[in-house]
Amino acid sequence: MDETKQTLPQSEQRESVANTPEEVLKNDVIAAIRECYDPEIPVNIYDLGLIYDVHVKESDKVDLLMTLTSPHCPVAEILPAQVKSRVEMVDGVGEVDLELTWDPPWEPEMMSEAAKLELGFM
16 A cells, blocks of 8 residues: 555545546636636626536546526627637647536526625625
8 A cells, every 4th residue: 555645634635636637627727717707797707607517528628618697798799709718728728618508597696605795795
């Protein structure tokens, strides 16, 4: 048995197992998405709850499922393209497939607590 692993605290052992290349890339992708903002709202789109799913496949393919606050959102034509472009710039990302969905429709309850606090919902 590996003695190094045996001497690590349980939390560090779990952490080292949880950091697969796909999970590391997913975290980098989420960090990149957090740099994207709806120009009308001073909170990043990830914390707004506009990203429904980030899935990394084959270590370099990223599937994104996102929505907008409304189908009539003024940035509906440009925001998904900006998100896709930003994710494509992440080291290790080879291909990005972004799907825009309206089901389920976005609701303010989908925001993170930090976003709700920033926007005065708490």
